[in-house]
Amino acid sequence: MMRAFKSLFWIEFKLSVRAMNLVLFGLFSPAVVAVIIGVIYGAKPAFDGAGYSFMAQSFGALSGIGICATGLMGLPLALADYRHRKILKRFEVTPVSPGMLLFVQVAVNFVYALAAMAMVYGICRMFGGGWEGGSFLYFGLSFLLVTVSIYSLGMLVASVAGNIKTANLLCTVLYFPMLIFSGATLPYEVMPPALQHVADIMPLTQGVKLMKNAALGLPIENAAVPVAVMVILAVICVVVSIRFFRWE
Template sequence: MRKYLTVLSVEGRVSLRTPEGLMFGIGMPMAVLLLISMLAGNQVVKTGDYTFLQSSYPALVTVGICATAFMGLPLTIADYRDKKILKHFFTTPTSPLFLMSIQVVLCILLALASALGVTGVAVLVLGYRMPGSWLGFVSVYFLVMFSMYSMGMMLASLCRTMKQANLICNLVYFTMLFLSGSVIPFEIFPERMQKIANMLPLTQGVRLLKIVSLEGLRSLPLLPLLYLLLFGIIGIIVSVKTFRWE
């Protein structure tokens, strides 16, 4: 445990040297929430009996997860592989799971800070009140986190070089961010685009968070829950099987 905490502390200090993660993971979703609230926060969504604020809050809490899962975890591991840092770790009694878990914990802390920031703005500044279940919301949030980070771990293992990781992670990140409904309200997408976007795991995660925040646990559909759980398990298995030190 002492070894783990030491490495975690060092990696945490290193991550603070790049403020981009804090800006896009924490600052951006709070700014978008304020913008949506000013433009259409109290307006009722045409496809439901809830406001844009009630629809946007559960979507924007996933931005921190998306940013860290696809622009944090895989890029850090790919950078370490490029710089032969992983090769040096190979000579020590350190497992891939140990290194991955360190990065995942740091990503979780950043994502939680993002979610708390968005929640603080929504509740304290905009007067948001959740009609559904807070307990169910938190549970689904961690399921979405599990699914997204397993995908990030998979990309970290499959991408061999930093150039490859940059290309693939940017593609996945912006696709997830803009098509899942995290930033742009899913309700305004054309029907054809909605059908394509529904195949993304983050889209299902945002959908589940909206349902549980508006209606509670009893209204949660089982199939998307199983989809996210299965996606997460497969991602972890693939990442462990395909991990390379160099």
Template sequence: MTSTPLAPPACPVRRRPFRELLRVEARLFARSASSVLWTALIPVAAVVVLAVVPATRRPSDTYGGLSPLRVYLPILMMYVFVMSAVNLLPAVLAGYREKGILRRLSTTPVPPSRLLGAQGLIYLGVGVVIDVVLLVVAICAGVPVPRQLPGFVLSLLLVAAATLAIGLLVTALAGTERIANALGMLVFFPLMFFAGLWIPRAKMNHPLRTISDYSPLGAGVRAVQASLEGHGPAAAPLLVLAGYAVACGAIAARRFRWR
């Protein structure tokens, strides 16, 4: 009588390397003071300042009948994603490539693609957590709870996908960490300008507003603001965000270099 050999426990073994990689990368991120400062403290501090000043909680004709707090809340949410995915992530990945870490990973059981997945989860996860904190602070200051929660979540997910794709494209085009930092900053300012950081969308003239509508963060602010107001995001900004995610992601995949 022969016994049937037991099959090896495949799933837990396969998952351990990625979990360990995710844990190590998360610890490295937490030790980086600049990453935590620019990604978390600045937008949270800005929302707190807007929340404690009475004048910024009152509706104003200058901002289309909304309060400055309600206008700048979605803009600061966009800031979190663009800082994490477009400014910080490319510098880290380009630095890994420049130091040969991606090349060495290709010779181990953990492929370099898992490093991309771990980095993407860390930076986008941090972005989601900080955006939740921003929303909670704003709600405590009188901003209503999003009346279109599914549309709100969908809008943020598409913003996350679009900014991650743009960040990977910057990584693919940057040969070194220094170039990645320069390209990230070069992309950051136009993105945030058309999101309304310096000139709110309600005060933009028609040409600027049109360009903003077709920019990734302008579309993101438009979709998130509509969800906060209870109208639900229109199809146009969602399609713009999806288009940036697909187009930039496809180009990044073709141009990405592991060494």
């Protein structure tokens, strides 16, 4: 089983590099946003009297862009394209299970999300931000939790979307609102209160808050509710995606 997983992983990883979609959107788009923010704000404080820079505050949020791009665009669209081209139909007659196909895609996309986070960190450091005495353990756990939550949504779309058009529509509906209103690009703190309440419904919003506070060493208040919501969402989406996986 592990041997088959490794073989399929390397094949899918090489194909993803050739296709360039994950390289451009999952890897370089967070880096480009980080450079733009760095050029505009540099090492300026996040706000008057802040003990950390705007770039340091942005590190956790920018890390969420890579998770969002790979989990809601890369993962589901790759499998939807395979279904459209009847490739999954060929897999159906092999010992490869739906769970293995899904988790191989998760592993491939997670590599890009980690690489994007590393690039964002390097850019933040270059512009006078990055790590400000936070907890590596809490940040790592927050990053992993957000990844599991967002990727589970991607797995659900990848499993049930009947064709590439449906997958594109569902991915667009999920991806762009989270990208814009979760705090990953537009700072959550500058949003009107009404918009903040709407954004709080999104799992990525809660995840960005956790990662920002963990990176800055700020207290994480009332974390039990968002953590519980993301875990429950992940469990439901993973179970449903494997149960109702469509080969064609």
